[in-house]
Amino acid sequence: MSNLCVAAFAVLRQIEPIIILEELGSTFFDTALLMVVRDRCANASYRGRSREDSQQKAITDFYMTYNLIIRLAPILPSLLLARLSDRGWRRTPIVVPLSGYLLSRLALLLVVICSLPLELMFGAAVLFGLCGGYSTFWSGVMTLVSLRSTAADRSKVMMRVELLYGLAGLVGSLVSGHLFQLYSSSLGRGTILLSVSTLLHLICLIFAILLLQVKQISCEEPEENCHLLSSTPRNSPVVEVATGINKTNLALLFAAAFLYDFAVGGAIEILGSFVLKAPLSWTAAQVGYGNAAGCFIFLTSFLGVIVFRRCVSDETLILIGMVSFASGIYCMAFVKTTFMFYWARSFNLFALIPMPTIRSLLSQQVPASSCGMTLTLLQLTLKLAGLAYIPAFTKIYQNTLDWFPGLVFILSSFVTVLGMIPISIVGCRTARRQRYERI
Template sequence: MVIPSVCQIASTVIRLIEPTVMLEELASALFDTALQVVVKDRSANATNPDTSREESQQRAMTNFYMTYNLIIHLTPILPALILARLGDRGWRKAPIVVPLCGYLLSRIILLLVVLLHLPLKVMFGAATIFGLSGGYCAFWPGVMTLVSLSSTTTERSKVIMRVEVLYGAAGIVGSLVSGHLFQLYSSTLGQGTILLIVSVVLLSLSLLQSIFLLQVKQISREAEDNCHLISQASSNVPAEAPVVKNMVNVVLLLVAAILYGTSVGGAVEVLGSFVMKEPLSWNAMQVGYGNAAGCSIFLTSFLGVILFRRCINDVGLILIGMVSFASGMYFMTFVTATYMFYLARLLTLFALIPMPTIRSLLSQQVPASSCGRTLTVLQLCLTFAGMAYIPAFTKIYQGTLNWLPGFVFLLSSILAVLGMIPVSIVGYRSPQKQPYERIQGD
């Protein structure tokens, strides 16, 4: 009796989206560590007649990441839109399967770079393939769409949170073991090869599971009808969506999102290179632990939402997250030892709260018919902001290497604080409308 029951549970679980997400994130965590260490090793021989060896290495690393990340930001825009349209027309697996193919090919290319000692610039081609497949821009919305369709309205937020927490947990596990796997090698296989082989195998399993085993469910018509009733009966939001756009709040929230997105993205852009230079000089194992600390923010941010939502509103949640990130980046400015890095990371426990909450708050400022377009505009604004802050933060970091390498983190902290201003204005404006909305609801 026990064995058939276990087999039945396993058969049910393997048809869900969670195994796809966890296998993908495990593989991506291994890949991120491998890429970071490979870039450092390949940049070790970079020379510049006017700079020191370490500064030349830092310039080579940051220049590579600048080009690599710009490609990843630019190329997925059109493919992601096409895949989203295919998904809406019934091909629900397309936004998941196609990006996973791009993930797999880019990981295989890095494996070939290591095995065949190919130039590091080959990874720009890998980034292009990754982007043309839709990348993360297509994969994650595809996952969220599938989760939404396969869950009832009352359980939807809980299921989405479960998927995101599992995603963060998989990243922590993958990052923790990545450094150890990178150092495994034999007489025929160099360092990093086994790590990348494991990453390719995990991604292959994720792709196969999504093609052959993943089950696409759709909630019944009765559940869809309940969705409207429950959303209108919510006690935390007005009974009806606004008839017209609250353009002032929309603009303020867009500005806040751009400022905070620039703050986070700019800091992350140079953080990988920062920990490789003196005085930190991390090895592969330390890189894995550092990435695990970054992934743990997924868990702590969701726990923060559960804890704080009982006593404060969305604006308060956003401000807590921004304060958390700003304080952590200010501390990161003066980091000179590994333990100080983890103390700075500890301060950023709630750094992932603002962006999802801004999206939620933004959707409440427009009619339901304009919600999708508004959120798309937000995503495009963040994408185009990346075209500006990636090269800007890279050049600022290169220009301040000799006197204050952590200056970019101070700049990131300032931008996060500036992002709090428009959010605070939205919070100040919102209570003025609440009495009217309550009377209208009665």
């Protein structure tokens, strides 16, 4: 029994329990927010638009403003927290954002219970952003994962973390729609779901403050010369300490990440509203099942990494994931039934491979002392992508509602194909340098 207690305590000191609980709470929150926004926008009216189109415009306008705030507010806090992380305060980029998560969940709970204006969530988004937001939290998580893994295993370890994140989202999505429908008539719909979400984030924060352990793999070289890539493992770019960082490869990887996030983020930004309108007209439970289908992709992407990394390079892995997403989201443009939705989603089996693999390649090309800042800069680059795709995709969707609402998904597919170009260049450059090394 004592051995079991010691083992359980050791598990609780890892980052994985925090990731699982945070994603469960966030999944509950996302479903609740979407359904609350739909209910509040049910009576929206715009001149020259039908009732359904008016509701869609009101929903997308809310999410456009809300998501822009979430991406703008954390920019300076993210840099500050990343600097603290690289100076040894590795838990700070995790603890501070979790405080913001907790406060934003409490805000939506108050909106539902006290019937407060929905616009209060804009203030909650500002507070959430000033605490660092998702970008700081996830870069902090990936920094801890990078420091405790070897370069040869890093892409697999990062994908395993993504798998846990996705499985937690899968469970949360399956349950969230049903929990939303459980409510007290005196408090309003979603109170139970939001209460559970708030409790989960409170537990996360306690774990991060009191239990989280920071580990770092030992390295025989001095830190200033100790790169996260200490050798030249198979399928990894060759980085020579003497010659410094390959800035061209870094720029290409950042460009690929920007384009891919632009495509994926733009499509997912609209997908939530798309399934609420005719002909799909999903309920809260169906929204949960749809989110679960998206989270299931974490599992298939992880299996894809395990299988494909034995015979292909990291750059090829990224291309496989991009092709998977591009084909699936293209089919989504023509979805008319729920069955067709899941059929289109089935093409996205490996769509989550690119981003963790790009993070792995980036972390292998910088010193350990710069890993936190590099991954944070990547997250800020993705925020810039969000500042571009949120208004662009929202306005395109609103203006094509009458004749072809799926046009945004075709645009997303096209941008994904563009993102394959810089990754292909990185692959060619890496293969050439590896041939030189062998010679």
